[in-house]
Amino acid sequence: MENKTNGIIAKYVFGVDIGGTTVKIGLLDLDGHKIEVWEIPTRTENGGEKILPDIAESIRFKMEERGIKDSQVVGVGAGAPGPFSDDGTILKAVNLGWSEFNLKNELHDLVKIPVKCGNDANVAALGECWKGGGQGYKDILMVTLGTGVGGGIIHEGKIFNGANGAGGEIGHIHIEDNETVECNCGNKGCLEQYASATGAVLLMKRILEKSDEESVLRGTQFECKDIFDAAANGDKLAIEATKQYGDYLGKGLAMIASTINPEIIVFGGGVSKAGDVLFDLIRPSFEKYVFHGAKRTKFALAKLGNDAGIYGAAKLVLDTVS
């Protein structure tokens, strides 16, 4: 693939994934092959004022190092943790120290190359759709099962943002009427309270409290992975916890699939490392609750890991600039 602008052939695109601790930057060719990936620290002090200058400097330095001219670069795509409006304004990004500003314009002023940006979860979903677990599909739901539950919707190959950039914020779908504990968002009974890694631990703790049965996890400090491991080894209470986990997640995904009817759901994040066993846990509840028209929804594991963001960011700029 080539991209001709003013007779000069562009060859490169940068994908930037801005996280709370590090910024990951990728240099890719226009077919999405990684040429180089590196990281710089995210300097969040003073309202995160250094973050964009650091990124711009790192990109300009890399271009100089490799003798890449501006005209050879299609642009810079960037994903950041916050809701975005269509014009590239990030509305809030607590983790980065940022308050509302136009990320697209500011980064462009610094780096002097076309910039496109979006919410990191949506951008990662686009990456998985382009080069990962959703490759070959154009309507996907990406679910990230980590400390929280993130989501991104790709519709006809493009990010589905929604009116205020909150499209795909599926972690806060209401799923349980009988919850007494508040979610981080302030509501009670959100999907994230059960289907995140933290949620799995909560479910297990509640089971241990209610039951007198033995469990290898009783009296230990355990994490989500320990629960799945214990379940794999036949621990009855851990099996019950993973079953509940699958029931909640299946139910939540059924609601979403009934609404947007994706071709495939792609699972990423730490919990997805459990692999296909996760699908066996989710499928019964998903099929129980989903509208029949969406019953055939495929499940797949994400493939790009922490690189999804840079692929997606690169694709974002390729789709709009080229």
Add this chain to the structure above:
Amino acid sequence: MENKTNGIIAKYVFGVDIGGTTVKIGLLDLDGHKIEVWEIPTRTENGGEKILPDIAESIRFKMEERGIKDSQVVGVGAGAPGPFSDDGTILKAVNLGWSEFNLKNELHDLVKIPVKCGNDANVAALGECWKGGGQGYKDILMVTLGTGVGGGIIHEGKIFNGANGAGGEIGHIHIEDNETVECNCGNKGCLEQYASATGAVLLMKRILEKSDEESVLRGTQFECKDIFDAAANGDKLAIEATKQYGDYLGKGLAMIASTINPEIIVFGGGVSKAGDVLFDLIRPSFEKYVFHGAKRTKFALAKLGNDAGIYGAAKLVLDTVS
């Protein structure tokens, strides 16, 4: 607005709404002004084999009557009650006697004018987005509260179909874990079981059964409208039923809004005739359950009534053919 094809100026578009009893056909100009609307019976006998020939004949007759040439017509848009695939194949339409076939191609062969078609609920949503309660917005959720609960999603001004045409089938989102009665779809606890006109009657009946209190509806054959009327007149149990109705609907819409984050939700169908009082019933529950990024979602009443389908069908063909 004009549409030039081969130097001849097109002036007209037909919008067709295929229902189980009648087919409504509209002749519109390209700005969406109604020139004439008429109805023909839907002949569902023999697998509905006469439906498309009847429509084609009626359109050709109207063109002859008005001296409209083929070149003056942009095309014919049609909405029908069933899921569609992208190529215009209707997968099932029980009410019409149809099994799977390509509606777009068959109608085109008969009418000899470009044809575009889609699911009736989605097409009605497009109509309301173009000329009705969602005018001026491009990301809308249309909810039709009738015998059932229908839905249609418009994203960036276009119908959001989903992978199997089941996008926006929001009536079958799971909303209540404690339901014992089956929904028409075979699941239990679907939104439609509570938020439809039939659902409101069910809620009221259950309240009457549980309570000994007086109600003007006790011992009567009542419909949804009677419940809202009784509530407006201060009937305590009817007030409770409308409150429950609003709670369920608000909760369901919150889940959907958290997923797709529309700018506005447009309410149509018989129950929406209750008017703004409906919003007062829904809003508290919607705001309780919705993700904060979608809290600002606007509510509006549909404006086109039974004409939404013909407007939407006309717009469908204008968007794709012109």
